[in-house]
Structures are given as structure tokens and as C-alpha cells.
Amino acid sequence: MLAWLLSLHLCYASVLWLALRVLGSGLCICAAFLLGYVAFRGSCHYCGVEGEMVPAEDKPGTDHDNLVEGMYLGELRDMLKKYLQDEKIESTVRRVSRTTHPSGSSEGTALAAEILETFKDLHMDHTWTDSHYATLQFPSRIQRNSLWMVDSQGEVLEEIPLEDPDSYCAYSATGTATGGVVYVNYGRQQDFDWLQSSGVSVVGCVVVMRVGGGVSYAEKVLLAQKAGAGGALIYPDPADISQDPRRLGLNSYTAISEHVHLGSGDPFTPGFPSFNHTQFPPTQSSGLPVIPAQPISANVASKLLSQLTGPVCPRGWQGRLPYVRCVLGRGFTSADGRRIRMGVYNTMTPVLLNNIFSSLEGRIEPDQYIIMGAQRDAWGPGAVKAGVGTAILLELARTFSNMVQNGFYPRRSLLFVSWDAGDFGNVGATEWLEGYLSMLHLKAVAYFSLDQAVEHPKHTGQTIYSQAEKEGGSWKIIKPLYLNSGAYSFTAFGGVPAMELRFNEDSRPYPFVNTPLDTSGRLQEVLGGRLGVVGRSLGELVGLMVLRLAHDHILPLRITTYSHTALQFSAQLNKHSAELQARGLSPQWVFSARGDYSRAAETLQEAILNSDVQDETMTRIYNTRMMRVEYYFLSQYVSVVETPFRHVLHGRGEHTLSALTEHLSLLTSDPRRFNEALFRRQLALFTWTLQGAANALSGDIWNIDNVF
Numbered sequence: 001m002l003a004w005l006l007s008l009h010l011c012y013a014s015v016l017w018l019a020l021r022v023l024g025s026g027l028c029i030c031a032a033f034l035l036g037y038v039a040f041r042g043s044c045h046y047c048g049v050e051g052e053m054v055p056a057e058d059k060p061g062t063d064h065d066n067l068v069e070g071m072y073l074g075e076l077r078d079m080l081k082k083y084l085q086d087e088k089i090e091s092t093v094r095r096v097s098r099t100t101h102p103s104g105s106s107e108g109t110a111l112a113a114e115i116l117e118t119f120k121d122l123h124m125d126h127t128w129t130d131s132h133y134a135t136l137q138f139p140s141r142i143q144r145n146s147l148w149m150v151d152s153q154g155e156v157l158e159e160i161p162l163e164d165p166d167s168y169c170a171y172s173a174t175g176t177a178t179g180g181v182v183y184v185n186y187g188r189q190q191d192f193d194w195l196q197s198s199g200v201s202v203v204g205c206v207v208v209m210r211v212g213g214g215v216s217y218a219e220k221v222l223l224a225q226k227a228g229a230g231g232a233l234i235y236p237d238p239a240d241i242s243q244d245p246r247r248l249g250l251n252s253y254t255a256i257s258e259h260v261h262l263g264s265g266d267p268f269t270p271g272f273p274s275f276n277h278t279q280f281p282p283t284q285s286s287g288l289p290v291i292p293a294q295p296i297s298a299n300v301a302s303k304l305l306s307q308l309t310g311p312v313c314p315r316g317w318q319g320r321l322p323y324v325r326c327v328l329g330r331g332f333t334s335a336d337g338r339r340i341r342m343g344v345y346n347t348m349t350p351v352l353l354n355n356i357f358s359s360l361e362g363r364i365e366p367d368q369y370i371i372m373g374a375q376r377d378a379w380g381p382g383a384v385k386a387g388v389g390t391a392i393l394l395e396l397a398r399t400f401s402n403m404v405q406n407g408f409y410p411r412r413s414l415l416f417v418s419w420d421a422g423d424f425g426n427v428g429a430t431e432w433l434e435g436y437l438s439m440l441h442l443k444a445v446a447y448f449s450l451d452q453a454v455e456h457p458k459h460t461g462q463t464i465y466s467q468a469e470k471e472g473g474s475w476k477i478i479k480p481l482y483l484n485s486g487a488y489s490f491t492a493f494g495g496v497p498a499m500e501l502r503f504n505e506d507s508r509p510y511p512f513v514n515t516p517l518d519t520s521g522r523l524q525e526v527l528g529g530r531l532g533v534v535g536r537s538l539g540e541l542v543g544l545m546v547l548r549l550a551h552d553h554i555l556p557l558r559i560t561t562y563s564h565t566a567l568q569f570s571a572q573l574n575k576h577s578a579e580l581q582a583r584g585l586s587p588q589w590v591f592s593a594r595g596d597y598s599r600a601a602e603t604l605q606e607a608i609l610n611s612d613v614q615d616e617t618m619t620r621i622y623n624t625r626m627m628r629v630e631y632y633f634l635s636q637y638v639s640v641v642e643t644p645f646r647h648v649l650h651g652r653g654e655h656t657l658s659a660l661t662e663h664l665s666l667l668t669s670d671p672r673r674f675n676e677a678l679f680r681r682q683l684a685l686f687t688w689t690l691q692g693a694a695n696a697l698s699g700d701i702w703n704i705d706n707v708f
Contacts, residue, residue: 186213
């Protein structure tokens, strides 16, 4: 629900509508509904001078005239811009990415201590360490992961060298897999569906798939596993990730690492915090794969795929690997029955994780927190993966601390967090969430993830609005939260409004993330030497949003946004009303719950607009009700251990609106696969979650039911 003061790529949410001139190209915001909406320059009703963010809901001039806790808001904005420094951002990125620093390493421990001391030197109100013991997976020091060509009897014909031997998929199943090779494009659900409909079986095979396609490694491996594959190899194709030697691109001999746990946090304590003093039952996440997975380079993929025989690939599956004619496999051109064997020997290791916290205490509502966080660890140097986010985090902490020393009195508390074990699926952040789940929805106003905040901006001086218009409109750069986002668990698991933002260029990703090539030097080259300037722009953007959240009497969250989502689903149900009625199913209760939520949201929104912001009791009541909206959409009818991402709109599982909508579509696309009993359960879970949100939003119980 973090849906407001931004101009970038966003999701759905309710918020302040602002415009901002920024340096860079496409700015992408990923957010939950309430924090998702923004007005871009050129579309807002009231835009200030060029370069300022101004709320469209306010009258011209009021934003600068309102006195906020002893200082005008305009003065505070000027102060924030004055204290932010690009030089410090640039130097911090260099310092963080000077060497690899994975969780549990001596380099990682030294960096954590350095950040802790930095926070202490900033004269913050509180600085502390939050520790957890988690199980992480690393490459074996004894036996390297390997790939072989074997004959029909299983005898090794040759070893295929993995040119990037330190790359791996954390939380892969271990052991060997032997079979024919099938090329499955990006490894998406539609790719496996096409193969099945065309009679191409992947059962028992090692599948080869491309990085990208809008799905994470974890999703690719799970889908391959469900299709019956024995193992998975994932490579970067030049069609998706630049490997042109004439440009700054990935080497053809470099693989890209990524974890394959379909979830977040320690997979061996799902739903529980990994505190050392707690005795956990013997359990593990259902998102752990049971087949081995390994990243490979484009060169290795080319060697395998160039030898395949079988049906020709469908249109759109052809990559740009040299000397490869796109065929699906399973056999090889040698026709001697040869197969591929892959061996994965990663080892599980208990690791002490340290999340570093620092805070500035609010003067009026100190028990309400605006949280900013960034991943600290990285498998490689991690200039983009960890350096930029950490640099912006420390610079915002320094800036706000200076502001406090010069007359700034935040209404609410500001928390700055350096997370550990982000590369393993946001383990540090998720374990902290699990430990404080029961109270965060009452205290956490919003979470801003600063992870990978810079990707590839070049268009100096362009507004986000003008760049968005070139791409077909502002909604072209609005994205939902995704599984590997540093913000995802906060909303989908914790019910906290959350947002992540980043720059990108022409939809092509920064090519070096999760590789040994993610250095500050390459990042500077990609940005044309403007790392500090771009980092400062992002810091200013987040800082201005935080400033509003820290000071507005009424939180700028638009709770009516979810009404539109429910209305869209109601329209889909209407389209299938005849098929549903034929099966004795009525959508009436969904319509009723949707109406109740819409009325409750509109009533609260109107009450807020007409409220006296000086009435501290009422503003507290209104803010509490708005803060809980994301929490209301966590399904109370599924287990947090078995289904941790309980949010019905942003989560994962059969209880979600996306699963319900997909199942509903089977009524016309494939009626034989429609499971009426399952659909009834899905519909009931969504209906009661929506009705529960409506009831909670209504406030007192006498406002819920009809009163005579």
C-alpha cells in the first residue's frame, strides 16, 4: 500500500500524488497498493517549480505555508536537499564493493562492524544489532559442482568445464541428475504448457533455460520440477543480457548466481524467527526444490544446445547464442545415446546473521516507524546488489540526523536497517519480520527497500513523466512487488505497506548483478561517471517521501485503491455468471463484500478529509485504521508456516486473487480442468478476507451491520 510520493515504477497503492524531476531514464517503483500511485509531472493538478514534489491534493502554496513542528515543510525540503551529498554516496559504494562479502565471511563481518560504527558516529537516538542463526547454503569446499557428457551406459565421455566454478544456486537440491537435454526457453508456465501440448516430454531430462522472462530462478526450477525434469541449468542469453564485446556487457564465460528457494527467510524455520534460544520443530519450507539446479555461462549453454536434435523451436524462443540452431532436444546429433550428467554438491551451513539498526525517535508518535532498509551482503563485489542501497541508506541516516540537530522534529520514528543474507532470499529481513510479526502492523507505517536502486539510467535531465510518455503512458512503468524484491516480504508476509524503486534503461537489466563483475568501476562506466548524482537523486526521492510520512498528521495513504481491484474481479465473475450458476455457484457474497469494503473505505476517506488534524485522538484512530489495511488482506484462513505469503492480492498460493482468477478462466479455456470443490474453497477464502477487511476498516462494530 505504499502508494504515493514517487515518480517511477510502481504498483498499486494509495498515496500522495507528487511530481519530481529526476536525473536518469526509467524509474521503476515496485509497491503494494497503498504506496503505489503517483502523479507524474505534466499530469498532476498542482505542480510546484521544476524539480519539486508537490501533493496534487493540496491547494497551490499550502504545501509551503504549513508550519510543521516548528519549521515550514518547504524549509525542511530545502534542508534535506542541502545535506544530501553525492560524494559520500559514491565513496560508500566503492568501500562496500571493494571485495566479495557474503554472509558469514570475515569480509562480511568486518563490513557489518564498519556500518555499526558509522551509525554510532551519526548521533542517532538508538543503534543496535539484531542477531539470528540461519541455515545458508554455499558451494562445497571439497567437491565442485560439475557437468559431464556420458554415454548410454553412464560412462563419462568428457567433462564440460563450468567456466565460472564459484557460481551456484543457493538452496538447490544436491546430488546428480542424468538425462537427455531439453531447451525450455525461459522456463515459464506457458513454456512448459507449450511443450506438453506439442508432445515434448521433459520427464527425467535436464532442462536448459534462459535467465529472465519475468520469472525468478526459484520459479523456473519449481516449474521444471512439476513438469518432471530431473535437473535444471540456467544461462544468460545474449538476447536478454548484453554480451557484446563492443559495449559494456557480460562476458560469455560468466554465469549468474541466484537462490532457488521459492520463499524468503530461513527455509528451515518457515514462519518462525531463527533465534538461537528457540527450539524449532523439524520442518522445512515447501518452497525448497527437490531437483538440482546450477547456473551456467552462455559458452557452456552454446556447447550443449548446438549439439541438440529434435523438433524446431517455436517462434520467439530463438536466442542469440552463436552457432546454435534452435531445436528442443532431447537427444544429441551424435545419435549414440549420450546424455548429460550434472552434479551439485553445495553444503548447508549455520551462520550468525547480524541486522544493524539505527533510529531517530519521533517526538509525538515514537511508536510508529517509517523503515528504510538495504541489503549488505553480496556473493560478488556487489556494487549494485549491496553498495548503492547501503550508500543511500547511510546518506539518508546522516542527512536526517543533521536535520534533527538543526531543528527538525519528526512526528514519527525513522528506522534505518542494514540487512544480512539478502542474497539468500532476504533472510535477515524476513527473520526479523517473523520475530515481530504480531506487532508490526500496529507500528510500521511503511517500508522502503533501497536494494539495487540503480540499474542503468542515462537520459540526463528528463522528467520521469516525459520518459513514461515515450513508453506509452505512466502506467507502463508501474510494477507490482515481485518475489525477490527486498520489499516483498514486508507486504506479502507482514502486511506492512512497502515499496522498492530503481532506474532501468530500455527494459534491459544491468548485466552484472550476482556476478564477480558487479564492481563500482563498471557501475560508474554504465552511468557515465554519474553514480553519485544518480544515487543522490534516489536518496532525495526517498527522503522527500519519508519527510511527508514523518510529519503529516494524517498519513497519505489512499485506501480506496483496493476497491478498484475488487471491482475488476467482480466484473470477471459477471462474465462467467452463466457457467457459475449452472454449477450452483453464486458470486453474490463476493459482490456484497466488495460493496462493504468500498463503502467502508470511502466513508473513512471522507471522514479523514473533513477531520480536524489538530485532534490528536481522531488522527491517531484514522492512521491506525489505514496502517492496518495491508494487514487486513493477510488471509487468516491459511497457515503462516505452510503458506507464509498470505496477502490475498500480493501473496502466493491458492488463497490469492491471482490463483482464483486463473482458476476461473478455466471455465472457458479448459472446463475439464476446472475443480469445483477447490474453486468453492478459493472463493470462500477470498470473500471472507475481503469481508474481514471491510469490517475492520469500518471501525466500531456498530458501524458494520445494519443498525436500526
